[in-house]
Amino acid sequence: MEDNVTLKIGDNSYECPVITGTENEKAFDIRKIRAESGYISYDESYGNTGSCQSEITFINGEEGILRYRGYPIEQLAGSSSFLESTYLIIYGELPSQEQLNLFREKVRRSAEIHVGMENHFDGFPTSSHPMAILSAMLNSLGCYYPEMSSNDRHQDLESFDDAAAVLLSKVRTIAAMTYRMKVGRPFIYPKPDLSYSENFLHMMFSNPYQDFEDKSGLAEALDLFFLLHADHEQNCSTSTVRMVASGGANLFASVSAGVCALWGPLHGGANQAVIKMLQEIHDSGDDGHRFIESAKSGKAKLMGFGHRVYKNYDPRARILGKAAERVLSSIGYENDPLLNIARNLEQAALDDDYFVERKLYPNVDFYSGLILKAAGIPPEFFTVMFAIGRMPGWLANWHEVASNDKARIHRPRQIYQGPAQRDYIPLEQR
Ligand code: ACO
Numbered sequence: 001m002e003d004n005v006t007l008k009i010g011d012n013s014y015e016c017p018v019i020t021g022t023e024n025e026k027a028f029d030i031r032k033i034r035a036e037s038g039y040i041s042y043d044e045s046y047g048n049t050g051s052c053q054s055e056i057t058f059i060n061g062e063e064g065i066l067r068y069r070g071y072p073i074e075q076l077a078g079s080s081s082f083l084e085s086t087y088l089i090i091y092g093e094l095p096s097q098e099q100l101n102l103f104r105e106k107v108r109r110s111a112e113i114h115v116g117m118e119n120h121f122d123g124f125p126t127s128s129h130p131m132a133i134l135s136a137m138l139n140s141l142g143c144y145y146p147e148m149s150s151n152d153r154h155q156d157l158e159s160f161d162d163a164a165a166v167l168l169s170k171v172r173t174i175a176a177m178t179y180r181m182k183v184g185r186p187f188i189y190p191k192p193d194l195s196y197s198e199n200f201l202h203m204m205f206s207n208p209y210q211d212f213e214d215k216s217g218l219a220e221a222l223d224l225f226f227l228l229h230a231d232h233e234q235n236c237s238t239s240t241v242r243m244v245a246s247g248g249a250n251l252f253a254s255v256s257a258g259v260c261a262l263w264g265p266l267h268g269g270a271n272q273a274v275i276k277m278l279q280e281i282h283d284s285g286d287d288g289h290r291f292i293e294s295a296k297s298g299k300a301k302l303m304g305f306g307h308r309v310y311k312n313y314d315p316r317a318r319i320l321g322k323a324a325e326r327v328l329s330s331i332g333y334e335n336d337p338l339l340n341i342a343r344n345l346e347q348a349a350l351d352d353d354y355f356v357e358r359k360l361y362p363n364v365d366f367y368s369g370l371i372l373k374a375a376g377i378p379p380e381f382f383t384v385m386f387a388i389g390r391m392p393g394w395l396a397n398w399h400e401v402a403s404n405d406k407a408r409i410h411r412p413r414q415i416y417q418g419p420a421q422r423d424y425i426p427l428e429q430r
Pocket of ligand 1 (some may be wrong): 270296302303306309
């Protein structure tokens with residue numbers, strides 16, 4: 001087995017040590033090459049760059065494998081809960097019953113937000129996008145916990161357990177309050193006897209005079225949705241959290257940046273874009289085939305399809321596809337026209353050379369929007385739901401960066417392509 005990769009530049013050879021991962025994935029370490037040769041490596045948008053070594057999540061995109069801390073996503077989706085998997089992602093091991101009870105209790109006790117923070121909602125126009133509100137509120141939340149957001153990583157690490165519970169719990173409260181503010185309804189406060197996902201539905205949809213009744217198992221479907229989104233190694237938002245953390249920023253600031261990175265339609269915003277696409281296909285009287293042709297001609301993108309890492313079926317999409325069927329039939333929507341269009345699009349794409357050759361398969365966002373829509377979540381909030389689910393991964397990745405004494409600030413290089421040196425021309429001569 002090779003210990004080094006030899007890089008030849010002109011007549012010179014450079015030795016790059018090989019790093020081997022648990023699952024035998026290999027990288028060669030080029031960190032010393034610039035000092036030795038003057039060259040940097042070039043990999044725009046980081047398609048083939050390992051930015052860190054991590055112990056949290058493993059993905060094999062060719063085989064469609066996803067594991068949190070070694071446990072296959074299918075087993076966790078079948079047997080675990082969002083909070084249990086969250087504990088696993090953050091602390092590295094499945095909890096004992098006692099540990100799980102204590103963790104649940106900590107999250108439960110952290111659900112309310114400071115009344116001063118409730119006033120922040122008055123400052124946003126009701127037309128604000130909920131992701132903008134969420135990012136701003138999570139960053140502001142740190143101001144209420146100065147002892148947990150000191151930007152001294154040793155101090156912030158000491159209070160990490162409390163800060164993690166605060167963020168996990170309150171991200172859900174803030175999301176629900178944002179919804180209530182936007183629709184002009186009074187805030188509903190969390191209830192101690194409800195589970196994580198039940199409480200979220202309660203804060204979203206209960207009224208002061210009538211509690212929300214979950215007759216169709218929506219809380220269970222949401223819990224699965226959150227669990228499947230809980231971490232996904234070095235994606236755009238998690239890399240952002242790590243980037244911000246590498247400068248020494250506190251947990252609240254780092255996850256607030258993660259929310260902004262998640263917002264775009266090529267990342268977390270795709271779940272909202274999928275429903276928009278399905279609705280437009282439906283409204284135009286297409287069964288999906290015309291849309292497939294326009295995606296092939298480059299005029300449109302089949303949202304919820306394709307992935308930088310998965311060149312096979314995204315295992316989360318497989319699980320969510322089945323869950324969407326279950327949820328929609330439990331509310332009597334088994335023939336929902338949008339579900340039918342999604343099924344047609346999937347089949348048409350899987351049978352089509354364009355998608356097969358490019359290895360484009362459904363990703364996590366393809367079916368998730370149908371579940372959220374069935375749960376009564378407005379499309380504008382779909383990416384907020386993703387953010388609630390992704391919080392454990394952001395927390396664990398922040399912790400990994402902050403607790404690494406050898407971690408350096410993230411600072412990529414570039415190849416400058418602008419003008420060469422030139423002399424300043426006084427204004428009157430231009
Ligand atoms: N529909 C049609 N064609 C596509 C799609 C798509 N959804 N995705 C990729 N392609 C095509 C590209 O046009 C390109 O074709 P070409 O080789 O003829 O130029 C080829 O497939 C390779 O695509 P890239 O854009 O190079 O793939 P990249 O890894 O950069 O992008 C991404 C991955 C952003 C996910 C892309 O597939 C996409 O935009 N998908 C739709 C948006 C989406 O669903 N995003 C969610 C991703 S999962 C997540 O973040 C939770």
